[in-house]
Amino acid sequence: MKHVTDEELKAFATGDLPEERCEEIALLLEADTSLNARLETLMDHLENDDGLRAAFAGVLEQPVPRSLLDSVVPPPMITNVVSFAQAKQSASRPRRYWATGLSMAASLALGLVVGSQFMTGSGGDSGSGETLVLASADGPIASKDLARVLSQLPGGEVKMLEGAGRARMSISFRDGDGRLCRQFSVEGDTAATDGAACWKAQQWRIEAVGTRAIEAGDIRTASGDAAEPVLAAVDDLIAGEPLDAAAEAKALKEAH
Amino acid sequence: MNDRDGYAQEIVKLLPRLRRFARALTGNMADADDLVQSACEKAFQRMDQLREDVLLDRWMFAIVRNAWRDDRRSARVKSPHDDVSEMIDLVGEDGRETTDRRSEMAGLRRAVDMLPLEQREVVSAVILEGLAYREAAELLNVPIGTVMSRLSRARGAIAQTLAGGLVQ
Numbered sequence: 001m002k003h004v005t006d007e008e009l010k011a012f013a014t015g016d017l018p019e020e021r022c023e024e025i026a027l028l029l030e031a032d033t034s035l036n037a038r039l040e041t042l043m044d045h046l047e048n049d050d051g052l053r054a055a056f057a058g059v060l061e062q063p064v065p066r067s068l069l070d071s072v073v074p075p076p077m078i079t080n081v082v083s084f085a086q087a088k089q090s091a092s093r094p095r096r097y098w099a100t101g102l103s104m105a106a107s108l109a110l111g112l113v114v115g116s117q118f119m120t121g122s123g124g125d126s127g128s129g130e131t132l133v134l135a136s137a138d139g140p141i142a143s144k145d146l147a148r149v150l151s152q153l154p155g156g157e158v159k160m161l162e163g164a165g166r167a168r169m170s171i172s173f174r175d176g177d178g179r180l181c182r183q184f185s186v187e188g189d190t191a192a193t194d195g196a197a198c199w200k201a202q203q204w205r206i207e208a209v210g211t212r213a214i215e216a217g218d219i220r221t222a223s224g225d226a227a228e229p230v231l232a233a234v235d236d237l238i239a240g241e242p243l244d245a246a247a248e249a250k251a252l253k254e255a256h
Numbered sequence: 257m258n259d260r261d262g263y264a265q266e267i268v269k270l271l272p273r274l275r276r277f278a279r280a281l282t283g284n285m286a287d288a289d290d291l292v293q294s295a296c297e298k299a300f301q302r303m304d305q306l307r308e309d310v311l312l313d314r315w316m317f318a319i320v321r322n323a324w325r326d327d328r329r330s331a332r333v334k335s336p337h338d339d340v341s342e343m344i345d346l347v348g349e350d351g352r353e354t355t356d357r358r359s360e361m362a363g364l365r366r367a368v369d370m371l372p373l374e375q376r377e378v379v380s381a382v383i384l385e386g387l388a389y390r391e392a393a394e395l396l397n398v399p400i401g402t403v404m405s406r407l408s409r410a411r412g413a414i415a416q417t418l419a420g421g422l423v424q
Binding site: 006007041044045048049051052053054055056058059060061062064065067068069071072073134 | 293
């Protein structure tokens with residue numbers, strides 16, 4: 001009978017050995033106290049392995065810092081910023097808020113500072129924009145979770161978005177091109193991400209995003225309280241009046 | 257969607273694991289985040305070197321590991337500072353976790369932080385990431401026997417630290 005290695009003992013302990021070898025080792029264990037002691041030590045170590053995974057699990061659960069995300073995701077996704085510039089630029093009224101804003105480096109830098117304070121200053125629960133907006137060749141689009149609520153959630157209603165916060169739909173409206181657009185917010189405990197998205201080519205295109213701090217017990221009105229760049233973007237986009245509940249329900253059927 | 261955007265989204269999904277790996281290597285979150293960020297920058301510069309048969313996560317882990325080996329800070333001896341506990345405090349735990357349990361986990365992290373770098377690498381790859389010995393050997397570019405012996409020494413040292421066998 002072969003010598004029992006530590007690796008074999010471990011595999012024995014976790015049930016990963018072929019049955020035949022398993023029986024051999026079981027027989028040895030009955031007779032050999034030193035082997036028993038080795039097994040016990042190994043078991044302790046395996047318990048430590050579980051403990052180690054638990055000890056570092058906090059890192060997995062922690063939201064990724066904004067600065068790190070920004071270094072991975074292309075700059076056009078830093079959208080909260082870009083509409084700052086846009087708000088002052090209503091004369092030309094371009095639809096691509098980031099494209100115009102990106103050329104305005106000063107506004108960008110200002111927005112970045114403001115944005116990252118909101119994103120990280122609250123200890124992570126900040127209506128984390130990073131999980132809400134994805135980059136695409138067509139510019140920023142809503143993540144799958146956000147797209148689902150944009151397509152389904154009626155105005156004025158609230159739905160929890162796992163890991164992001166409370167999604168709340170403000171108003172729905174048509175833009176100058178006839179697209180269905182919605183103003184929304186995702187609220188954490190101390191900060192919220194607001195945005196405007198329009199449905200085009202089977203996707204919710206994010207037209208503007210902004211973050212703002214919220215006070216405890218803050219009560220929101222339908223659309224008044226949102227990050228300044230988002231309000232400016234909505235003003236810019238909207239053609240006519242916001243849709244009423246019936247028109248909204250009908251329009252949402254397009255967005256699937 | 258172009259390649260960079262596609263990779264960016266895949267890498268965003270990996271960030272929590274990369275941060276955990278980097279935290280285990282560096283011993284603190286600030287260096288870990290710096291390390292992950294510089295590794296991501298390197299990854300984008302070398303995207304054309306990523307072979308189709310290599311998994312993106314393994315490739316990224318290898319870049320993080322090599323970047324830390326090249327970083328002068330890796331040679332620095334850090335004073336123990338348990339920022340993962342602070343991080344959890346910051347997020348706001350729900351109170352289920354007992355004080356005993358938390359100090360046990362802090363002790364485990366301290367035990368890992370005290371290991372030599374080559375052992376922390378193996379602990380991160382095999383225990384935290386769950387790689388097989390062969391995969392860890394490829395990632396760390398050492399023979400499989402070296403992975404096993406480093407891991408065995410690391411487990412022993414951790415157990416000894418937990419038992420109070422090392423003078424602090």
